[in-house]
Amino acid sequence: MMHKKISCLFLSVILLLQGITAQSFAPIDSIVNSEISKKNIAGGVCLIIHQGKIVHNTALGFADIAQQKPMTTSSIFRIASQTKAIVSVAFLQLVQQHKIGLDDPIEKYIPAFANQQVAVLKNDSIVLENRKRSITPRDLLSHQSGISSVDEFPQFASLFSAYQLNKPFNTGFESLAEEMQQLAKMPLVHQPGERFSYGLSTNVIGRLIEIVSQKTLDSYLTEMIFAPLKMNDTYFYLPKEKQDRLVKVYAKFIRDSLQEIDGAKYSINYPLQEKRNYFSAIGGLVSTTHDYANFLQCLLNGGVYGNNKRLISSDLLNEFLTNQLGDKTFIFSGKKSLNNFGLGVGLTTPKGSGLNNASAGSFFWGGAFNTAYMVDKKRELITLFYFQVAPFVLPPLLSKLEKTAISIIDAQ
Numbered sequence: 299m300m301h302k303k304i305s306c307l308f309l310s311v312i313l314l315l316q317g318i319t320a321q322s323f324a325p326i327d328s329i330v331n332s333e334i335s336k337k338n339i340a341g342g343v344c345l346i347i348h349q350g351k352i353v354h355n356t357a358l359g360f361a362d363i364a365q366q367k368p369m370t371t372s373s374i375f376r377i378a379s380q381t382k383a384i385v386s387v388a389f390l391q392l393v394q395q396h397k398i399g400l401d402d403p404i405e406k407y408i409p410a411f412a413n414q415q416v417a418v419l420k421n422d423s424i425v426l427e428n429r430k431r432s433i434t435p436r437d438l439l440s441h442q443s444g445i446s447s448v449d450e451f452p453q454f455a456s457l458f459s460a461y462q463l464n465k466p467f468n469t470g471f472e473s474l475a476e477e478m479q480q481l482a483k484m485p486l487v488h489q490p491g492e493r494f495s496y497g498l499s500t501n502v503i504g505r506l507i508e509i510v511s512q513k514t515l516d517s518y519l520t521e522m523i524f525a526p527l528k529m530n531d532t533y534f535y536l537p538k539e540k541q542d543r544l545v546k547v548y549a550k551f552i553r554d555s556l557q558e559i560d561g562a563k564y565s566i567n568y569p570l571q572e573k574r575n576y577f578s579a580i581g582g583l584v585s586t587t588h589d590y591a592n593f594l595q596c597l598l599n600g601g602v603y604g605n606n607k608r609l610i611s612s613d614l615l616n617e618f619l620t621n622q623l624g625d626k627t628f629i630f631s632g633k634k635s636l637n638n639f640g641l642g643v644g645l646t647t648p649k650g651s652g653l654n655n656a657s658a659g660s661f662f663w664g665g666a667f668n669t670a671y672m673v674d675k676k677r678e679l680i681t682l683f684y685f686q687v688a689p690f691v692l693p694p695l696l697s698k699l700e701k702t703a704i705s706i707i708d709a710q
Contacts, residue, residue, distance in 0.1 A: 386642025
């Protein structure tokens, strides 16, 4: 208890020295505590960084209700699709080294993708058409490859099932190499470049990283991303000594009641498995808000970290943060967004800024268990709000928290 009091006092002093008091962000904690009291969430972590300084860092509620285990700012979360941005930047490092090109045909590296066809629904029947062009890494990074998921294309559920590509995070495969063999056999759900379709594309990027770097995805990310940025709590498979920090996942199956999701029935305990050779690039990482903030701060700093060291070139970072969809928007769960998409992140448009008041050009994304980040480059603002609830039902809450944080910053 004494240690906790000292930690809180230390944090308050830091915030005061920065000219922003903890009280300034009371509305953030109030919103989260209200959701906890309504039993919509068990708890969460809120981290806000402005102009390179932590201005708000709180853990609220419980990481484990049954054990009455409080949430902490070092709690570890399944970040799911937040994995994609990390993998995308890792791939762009290899582009920077001229080891692979953004517009190369992927069959140059994975020959099995040379003969894919495209599935088309006609009169309630699936027919196959020839592919008009090869898939490129640019297509994969911007989710325009035609390699998608059963959630986005339920009309092709029979295909995903037939090729065993309908499992959560595809944890049924022994490796990305094995998964690619199945993925290459299945017809595309649309022509490459035709539209945005979320799904399995980033797993192909993960495999390309393995082939080009001649390292496992896990080893490459550890060496080239996690170690340089001191992301010491970010893993595919948690070491045993850190497993007790993994937050439980809850769902609201009945009104006014949160229930822990059964890991025996649903694939949520993959981070606790013995280390395997399968590394889900689409969503397999776990992390903390602080670790992920290190990654985001590096991107906000133009790809620079530490003592003027560079993670990625400014040119490729600009490409990463440039709209790849033209006049199209991204589509998620069948709904068109107001925003665009770069090479691994969502990009706020002038129309989309109305959702949370983020500046146009801000970048963002989230994860299936309701974690989210937003980086407002103009304001030099980073927000991370992490919860562990299924399904993905908290976007309105996440947008409200981001909007509140922006209003507080703007009022300083």
